Amino acid sequence: MHQNSRHENETLALDKMDELRDDFALRGRCEMFRVNLKAMAAAHQLAQGTNLRGHLVWGRKSHFEKLLTIRNLQSNDEDEDILQFFREHHDPVIFMERHAMKRAEFRKLISPLVRSGHLIQDYRGGFKTISPNSDSDLWDVKSEYIRGLVSEYPVISLKQVERLAGSAFSAEEISDVMHAFEEDGTLIKGFLVDDLQDICWGRQDILEGLKGIRKTRDLVVPPSDPLIHYFGSLLRERFGFGSAYMVFHKEEPIAAFKANTKDGVIEVTDFVGDSELEKEALRVMKEFAWEHDMPLTGKLYEQLRSR
Template structure:
């Protein structure tokens, strides 16, 4: 169960549940369970640790296992790794030495250290030849057990990745794995270590990131100096190793050196989203087919030429159903698209749900009240079962509001269905970051899988990537055929982008940063966002509760309300006065 599920079930405050889970983890009574997912990109699930028979003298086994894994160790290091009290650790070591299982040896370096190792390994330690191989290691590397104190003594807490030659510390790197790239924010090397050896070590370390479909290295500073102020001879060594200058960074990997202004990107987004006046759909059939579903009449009105209706009113032209599609919003779409979304979600129905599925097999469906009457279930069980089936897309609703099933046969396997859903979403926006993609999908598909899909689209030549947005450090992917089409989409006119629109979700962070509002309706003037507002709506009565903008934006809101035949009132929460 997740922490939120436990909190809901026990009806306790989240902080109490958090503390209890931490205590149970420390006592090894529960553990975090991840099933084929990256543990950094999914919700923690907790489950009981499997009961098992403990070995005889577990403390001895623990000490032996630690020495076999990362020995030789000093007494302090061994005690820290085993997590045992001082007197217990000393007693166990004395017993193991008496039994000739563990030996104490002297390691000579800058100082003499008494360390412990397994007796069977003493001869192999004596015969070991030191190899001066330069490596970048992570803070999880077992070698850090031996050099942690030295790292803190020399470099404080600025480091994240030690650099070692053989077993000796020769520098550090501060680097963070971002979406699609390794962000190197500082590199400090000792005088005896050459830049070429470090770059080779960094390349080797970066191969680990490739397992997560991250093949870009970005260096922002070297030896405490920003790249734009770095000596030309040092930059030349980086460039000879495959790096290129992009803005104030040194970047290695398959990226394009292009960037666009925010206004140009907004114009391109409007063009790809079919909101641009010159690229709207000719009819609703095209809109349903290309967009994979329509969420509201407001969303449809911005994207279609001429007359339009509510999405449910197209049920006579196409077989339209309503359900919680991907992303998880109520959406009207064709039956074929609904099946693909169901295949992508890939949720198995419970045995107790089969009764409802059998009753709704007719394509005309049943009203909720009739379905409840025929099911013979109690109200709570019926509600749980109906919600479960609706969320998993085993049940959808017709344009008349009745519940019905979808055809049983799959169109695609789950992996292929998710790939196609994500691909269509990417192509509908044209330019996107991994973070934007995860946010648009509401975390329904793990970030590791999204990066894999982005990588596959790169390999197919559909996408290319780069730092495409001026004044942004984020890595973006863009359709390769559209590199010359990003600019030149200015037009005359203003419109309101409602908060439920998919483009509004895409721009939510920019809107929040610019206007200081969360979920809100955005006012566009050509390709610029010039205002935003929040409103409450009851029937045809609209009340504006928060507003950012000037007189021009007020006129746009008034015109929008007239278009939809809504009555407008202003009741701002702030002290701002609005002249009507």
């Protein structure tokens, strides 16, 4: 999955992705990484808003309009003045001056609207009001969104879809959509994974062609990569983390670690892994750090190196 979703460069990767959280997520999707996400946001006029999993992500305005449509949330009457202002203007300084408001007060005022998806912040720091697609059928929009999610995975369980989709979808809605995909031939259903007792859905065209799939390189999947939600149960059960960097060697998860990434370094703060494959895990982590030009640091990392 990861290998087939990588593109030649960051421009092609951005064209294929609706949302990105950070440079780690962008770098993982391109073979050649020349320009960081901040520069790409300016070049492609991206904005930052809240996705359906509650994370701040970069994306196009049309994507956030779709997300607000899926949320199906009406704004509060007391927020209408703010939303109306940012329909006509984008500069927050004008709003603060008009209301004799400090930046901290302004942030407190707009944060709920950013979280609910009614406001986004553009690459220049301005804000824009988002409106839902009123001419679209809600069920059709939700179904197509789920279809886009599941189409990227050869096999997926109901729990995995729930994690990927976010809280805007109920379990019943997701189940109904998945059953509809069965009926129209998009997916097949069954016990599709040998060591998994859960019923899964899979794309028959991908499953039939599994023998021709090339092997995935050793890699680290960061917490900001959407793939991490696909491996959420495995991350918790095997490594005890809710969110972490997952290390893969020979297509198997062998370790997970937590890290701080401020000041241009990756400071390892926690590590859980197979003791017999610790050297391999460190090698993959070093390659990951080298790709991002961010050296590994920290007392724990030095302890791991010296073992």
